[in-house]
Amino acid sequence: MKKLIALGLTYAVIQILIMTNLISDYLQATLVTICINIILAVSLNLITGFTGQFSLGHAGFMSIGAYVCALITMRTSTIYGFIIGVFAGALAAAIMGFLVGLPTLRLRGDYLAIASLGMSEIIRIIFLNLEITNGAAGLNNIPQFVNWTWLFIFMTATVLGISNFIKSSHGRACISIREDEIAAEAMGIDTIKYKVIAFVIGAFCAGIAGALYASYFYFIKPDLFGFLKSVDILVIVVLGGMGSISGSILAAILLALISTYLQSFPEIRMVLYAAALIAIMIFRPQGLMGSRELSLEFIGELGNRLKSRKGRV
Amino acid sequence: MTILNANKVTKSFGGLTAVAKASLKLEKGELVGLIGPNGAGKTTLFNLLTGIYTPDSGTISLYKDGQEIMLQGLRPNKICSNGLARTFQNIRLFKDLTVLENVLIAMHKNVKYGFVPSFLHLPYYKKQEQELINDSIELLKIFNLDDKKDELAKNLPYGEQRHLEIARALATNPVVLLLDEPAAGMNPAETAELTRIIKEIRQKFDLTILLIEHDMSLVMNICERIYVLDYGMVIASGTPEEIRSNKRVIEAYLGEEVNNA
Numbered sequence: 001m002k003k004l005i006a007l008g009l010t011y012a013v014i015q016i017l018i019m020t021n022l023i024s025d026y027l028q029a030t031l032v033t034i035c036i037n038i039i040l041a042v043s044l045n046l047i048t049g050f051t052g053q054f055s056l057g058h059a060g061f062m063s064i065g066a067y068v069c070a071l072i073t074m075r076t077s078t079i080y081g082f083i084i085g086v087f088a089g090a091l092a093a094a095i096m097g098f099l100v101g102l103p104t105l106r107l108r109g110d111y112l113a114i115a116s117l118g119m120s121e122i123i124r125i126i127f128l129n130l131e132i133t134n135g136a137a138g139l140n141n142i143p144q145f146v147n148w149t150w151l152f153i154f155m156t157a158t159v160l161g162i163s164n165f166i167k168s169s170h171g172r173a174c175i176s177i178r179e180d181e182i183a184a185e186a187m188g189i190d191t192i193k194y195k196v197i198a199f200v201i202g203a204f205c206a207g208i209a210g211a212l213y214a215s216y217f218y219f220i221k222p223d224l225f226g227f228l229k230s231v232d233i234l235v236i237v238v239l240g241g242m243g244s245i246s247g248s249i250l251a252a253i254l255l256a257l258i259s260t261y262l263q264s265f266p267e268i269r270m271v272l273y274a275a276a277l278i279a280i281m282i283f284r285p286q287g288l289m290g291s292r293e294l295s296l297e298f299i300g301e302l303g304n305r306l307k308s309r310k311g312r313v
Numbered sequence: 314m315t316i317l318n319a320n321k322v323t324k325s326f327g328g329l330t331a332v333a334k335a336s337l338k339l340e341k342g343e344l345v346g347l348i349g350p351n352g353a354g355k356t357t358l359f360n361l362l363t364g365i366y367t368p369d370s371g372t373i374s375l376y377k378d379g380q381e382i383m384l385q386g387l388r389p390n391k392i393c394s395n396g397l398a399r400t401f402q403n404i405r406l407f408k409d410l411t412v413l414e415n416v417l418i419a420m421h422k423n424v425k426y427g428f429v430p431s432f433l434h435l436p437y438y439k440k441q442e443q444e445l446i447n448d449s450i451e452l453l454k455i456f457n458l459d460d461k462k463d464e465l466a467k468n469l470p471y472g473e474q475r476h477l478e479i480a481r482a483l484a485t486n487p488v489v490l491l492l493d494e495p496a497a498g499m500n501p502a503e504t505a506e507l508t509r510i511i512k513e514i515r516q517k518f519d520l521t522i523l524l525i526e527h528d529m530s531l532v533m534n535i536c537e538r539i540y541v542l543d544y545g546m547v548i549a550s551g552t553p554e555e556i557r558s559n560k561r562v563i564e565a566y567l568g569e570e571v572n573n574a
């Protein structure tokens with residue numbers, strides 16, 4: 001119940017800020033980026049942080065969602081077309097996840113990292129060469145349906161869905177693979193099945209993120225979804241903490257803010273960004289949240305720790 | 314009535330034959346020991362029985378409800394669902410998870426709710442989840458671990474980690490339980506407690522148990538039958554008395570220890 005109120009408030013406050021123009025168009029783009037990155041990071045966290053499978057192909061799944069949704073809405077430019085586009089994009093990404101995951105996830109070790117990297121490059125090259133996707137120039141004038149309300153709905157659904165899943169027996173099966181794959185198998189967990197499931201759910205959500213991206217920024221091209229984009233998402237997950245959903249959310253917000261702020265220093269922007277990342281990883285190698293979740297008790301505990309530290313001085 | 318039958322099972326690693334045409338039979342309800350010097354192939358045999366390794370040759374059959382199930386070639390999770398559970402010599406708990414979560418994971422095959430209830434946390438999910446937790450706590454009580462259900466497995470003392478391994482194996486609802494050196498690293502008092510627990514769970518869950526152990530007093534005390542493995546081969550089998558006086562065993566293995574036990 002508390003959760004619902006907090007969610008409702010977040011939505012309402014930001015909606016009011018947008019309606020009263022207190023959030024400029026520029027800041028709105030940052031807000032959209034944050035929401036999309038939250039979806040991407042939380043879903044990659046399911047694969048990498050919770051199930052322990054190192055994937056470098058998230059941008060590939062994202063691009064499938066983006067292109068499928070763009071192509072559908074450009075033909076059916078209605079809100080139904082948009083909704084169908086989002087789900088068709090997500091489904092296409094999930095199917096791709098299944099096709100790539102099934103053969104590679106049978107193997108132990110880091111084969112998935114290489115296979116997923118290869119997959120996302122192949123997808124990029126396909127989009128680069130297809131006529132329907134307009135090659136390197138990409139798709140322009142994609143109908144814009146995404147607004148704060150849609151973003152909020154999809155983001156909340158993804159985050160709540162995945163954090164609920166993690167707390168179910170199916171989610172625990174995924175976590176047991178990360179903890180000890182051999183022991184998990186010996187305890188009756190079908191590790192291949194659950195690795196594929198985590199991968200497919202992750203791909204599905206990345207597809208949603210891509211669809212939202214296409215529909216908000218109304219312009220996509222293959223270069224937007226290259227290897228660097230996958231690394232960007234991985235950075236958010238690692239920075240927030242492997243296996244912490246609130247960590248992914250915090251890191252997505254923090255990085256977007258740092259990057260927005262640094263826009264005023266274009267020459268040294270990337271240097272400062274990298275320096276900030278290195279600094280955070282030196283001081284919090286386990287990520288901002290480790291594998292813990294932000295909760296009211298956790299905040300209380302932090303408060304107590306600070307107090308006792310003051311007491312000592 | 315035979316419940317598990319391994320017939321001439323062989324496994325080599327490169328040039329080394331870790332298990333060589335080993336045959337072993339368990340009757341329903343028996344408590345059988347598996348002993349042998351270090352490197353004899355005991356753990357490897359467990360790994361073959363539970364599907365961690367696939368035998369190079371030989372067959373493994375489990376008899377359940379009057380049916381023969383061939384285990385060789387099945388994946389470990391399938392073998393576990395068929396009713397063969399194990400513990401690990403080098404403890405393999407889910408270290409960073411709680412005691413309760415360790416047991417809950419092993420109960421996974423009892424879960425009937427699908428994916429949709431777990432995304433939405435529907436009432437159906439909540440009810441079953443509560444049942445799973447209750448069952449897990451019941452199980453933990455046997456090992457006096459119910460008070461520690463929220464502790465991380467890695468923070469338990471060594472002996473309790475061994476207990477948790479057994480609890481986790483029991484959570485899979487096995488008919489045959491394989492214990493790999495459950496008393497390793499325990500002091501005599503802890504070993505006595507473990508002995509009591511093994512007897513208790515055997516009764517309570519109607520188990521057939523195969524137990525690897527170096528602690529001869531434990532083996533001679535509770536096992537009805539013993540297999541002796543040396544260089545991957547079964548060199549003797551029989552009652553503790555027979556094993557104690559078996560010449561080949563005394564020669565090949567730990568003569569004095571067997572006599573002193």
Ligand SMILES: Nc1ncnc2c1ncn2[C@@H]1O[C@H](COP(=O)(O)OP(=O)(O)OP(=O)(O)O)[C@@H](O)[C@H]1O
Nearest residue numbers: 326329331349350351352353354355356357358402
């Ligand atoms: N995965 C493997 N690869 C190569 N050799 C192995 C492997 N597993 C076991 N071995 C070898 O097989 C032989 C039997 O090992 P195993 O662990 O089964 O012995 P054990 O009887 O359990 O010994 P211990 O009493 O020390 O636990 C040893 O020589 C070991 O080095």
Ligand SMILES: [Mg+2]
Nearest residue numbers: 355356357402
């Ligand atoms: Mg061993």
